[in-house]
Amino acid sequence: MSTVTVPIPSSTVEELDELRSVVREVAAERYAPFAEQWDRDREIISPDERRYLAQLGWLGIALPEEYGGADGTFAQALTVVEELAKVYPPAAFQVFEANVGPAQHLARIGTPEQLNRFLPGIISGENTMAVGISEPDAGSAATDMVTRAEVRGDTVVVRGLKRWISNGGEADRYLVYARMSEAAGARGIGAVIVESDRPGVSFGKRERLMGFRGIPSADVILDDVEVPIENLVVSPPDGFRTLFSNFSIERLGNTTMSLALGQAALDKSIAYVQDRLQFGRPIVEFQSVQLTLADMALQVESARLLRDRAVAGLDAGRPSTLEVSLAKCAANEMAKRVTDMAMTLHGANGYTEEYGLERMHRDAHGWALAGGTPNMQRIRVVSELLGRGFNQRTDKHD
Numbered sequence: 001m002s003t004v005t006v007p008i009p010s011s012t013v014e015e016l017d018e019l020r021s022v023v024r025e026v027a028a029e030r031y032a033p034f035a036e037q038w039d040r041d042r043e044i045i046s047p048d049e050r051r052y053l054a055q056l057g058w059l060g061i062a063l064p065e066e067y068g069g070a071d072g073t074f075a076q077a078l079t080v081v082e083e084l085a086k087v088y089p090p091a092a093f094q095v096f097e098a099n100v101g102p103a104q105h106l107a108r109i110g111t112p113e114q115l116n117r118f119l120p121g122i123i124s125g126e127n128t129m130a131v132g133i134s135e136p137d138a139g140s141a142a143t144d145m146v147t148r149a150e151v152r153g154d155t156v157v158v159r160g161l162k163r164w165i166s167n168g169g170e171a172d173r174y175l176v177y178a179r180m181s182e183a184a185g186a187r188g189i190g191a192v193i194v195e196s197d198r199p200g201v202s203f204g205k206r207e208r209l210m211g212f213r214g215i216p217s218a219d220v221i222l223d224d225v226e227v228p229i230e231n232l233v234v235s236p237p238d239g240f241r242t243l244f245s246n247f248s249i250e251r252l253g254n255t256t257m258s259l260a261l262g263q264a265a266l267d268k269s270i271a272y273v274q275d276r277l278q279f280g281r282p283i284v285e286f287q288s289v290q291l292t293l294a295d296m297a298l299q300v301e302s303a304r305l306l307r308d309r310a311v312a313g314l315d316a317g318r319p320s321t322l323e324v325s326l327a328k329c330a331a332n333e334m335a336k337r338v339t340d341m342a343m344t345l346h347g348a349n350g351y352t353e354e355y356g357l358e359r360m361h362r363d364a365h366g367w368a369l370a371g372g373t374p375n376m377q378r379i380r381v382v383s384e385l386l387g388r389g390f391n392q393r394t395d396k397h398d
Contacts, residue, residue: 016079023083026056031088038088039359042213044170045090047125053091054125059098063107067119073315074100074249078256078307085260086267089363090214092257097167098122100253102131102175105246106193110233117230118173118193129193130171131250132162132220139164140376141392142177143185143240147222149178149192149232156192156232158225159200166370168218169203172196176222177243181236190239193231200225211362247371248324249314254371255307255328258335261360261367262300265335265342268357269293272346283345292345296338303331322384329377335364 037043053059061077063069070076077099085092097103103122106114106129121127138144147160158178165174173195180190194201204219234242273284273293283289306327313320339361343350350357368374383389 012073012075016075019076020079020083023058023080027084027087027091031084031091035088036353036356036359038090039213040353042208043090044214044216045094049091050094050128051125053094054123058095059125060123061095062099062104063119063123064115067107067115068123069119074252075308075311075315078252078311081253081256082260082263085257086264088214089212089257089260092260093166093215094128096253096257097128097130100249102129102250104249105131105175105243106233108246109242111230113230114193114233122173127173128167128171129173129175130165130167130220132165132174132176132194134164135161136163140373143189145177145179145189147176147178149176149180149190151180151229151232154229155226156229158192158194158222158227160222162220162222164207164217165220166212166215166217168216168220169206170216174220175233176220177240180239183236186240187237189243190235191233191243192227193233194222194225194227198225198227209366211359211364211366213362248319248321251324251328251371252307252310252314254367255303255310255324255331258328258331258364258367259300259303259307261335261364262296262303262331262338265339265357265360266293266296266300268355269296269342269345272349276346289345292341296341299334299338303327303334306330322381325372325377325380325384328372329374329381332364332368332374332377336361336368339364 057070058080060069061072061080062074065071077095081092081096081099084095103119106118110118118127118129122129133142133145135145135147138146145160147158147162149156149158158176160178162176173193175191176194177189177191179188181188200223202221202223204221207217209217270293273289274282276283284293306323310320310323310327313323339357343357343361346355346357349355353359372380379390
């Protein structure tokens with residue numbers, strides 16, 4: 001079950017459908033037979049597999065052509081993310097990070113020299129870039145970060161610890177948010193690129209998460225790491241706002257991962273309730289099953305409409321923080337509910353690893369935490385609706 005729910009230019013409708021079919025075929029042949037075992041083993045995507053995704057052109061869909069990308073749309077990139085994520089989210093995450101993650105941030109705000117130096121390797125699959133925002137005491141309150149980046153002539157010295165870094169320990173470039181001045185809150189924050197092979201860079205033990213088992217997460221430890229001034233992406237006082245104005249793009253990737261989990265759980269349930277017999281007939285003939293299935297479809301399609309509207313606005317050059325926050329909040333919570341409902345419809349089978357639903361449910365909880373929790377999105381929604389901010393602190397800095 002898959003529908004296009006937001007009008008797009010007629011020239012791209014067939015392209016998206018064709019792309020979706022190709023991705024489904026790759027996912028079914030290359031990942032579906034092994035997804036359960038790889039999840040159990042916490043297997044991560046190998047460099048060769050990342051290069052395979054690059055060879056298909058999927059790591060550069062929404063990145064500039066002059067650096068090896070396709071200059072395509074976010075709708076195209078997220079179509080690939082969704083179809084891969086229905087089957088094997090770790091593969092989808094590689095496409096996510098390249099097209100709507102830190103590489104996309106860099107493509108939009110980096111210097112020409114930075115783009116020339118970093119984007120081609122990401123698009124070719126030779127390198128990966130992760131983003132370092134959260135810290136032990138700075139999660140939703142991101143501006144509480146204490147990691148420092150000090151400019152010393154032609155060098156930037158970075159020290160601190162970043163936590164909950166997806167691809168931490170595996171990525172070889174990190175877009176590190178850091179405090180660069182004594183100004184309070186967001187006004188003191190900028191960002192710098194730190195390569196993993198720089199002296200002073202080390203990593204904590206890989207986290208054993210409930211879900212995300214094929215997506216490594218580890219602390220990134222920065223012990224007076226020196227990088228050239230050319231690695232400085234943005235500086236205070238407006239650096240943080242510049243960074244977060246682009247973070248909505250990344251949240252659409254997160255939204256799509258949640259949407260994929262909900263859609264896959266719905267698709268599995270539609271097939272299952274027609275095949276599963278109890279009391280001599282398919283369980284879909286029981287009204288309670290019909291009502292549950294209808295609620296699942298309602299929630300998935302509602303989230304899809306919100307996501308597609310936000311993507312269409314972004315591709316049209318009018319990104320909306322309100323539309324993105326609505327979509328992310330709806331999709332995150334939908335995925336948790338729908339995967340749970342799917343497990344219920346499958347009965348004891350839904351509680352086994354064989355059907356993959358428990359894996360989807362575990363991952364759904366992770367996407368509701370990553371990139372800003374649903375409650376933080378609700379706060380952002382109200383801020384956008386009212387055109388004003390809300391200070392969560394007892395003091396006055398932002």
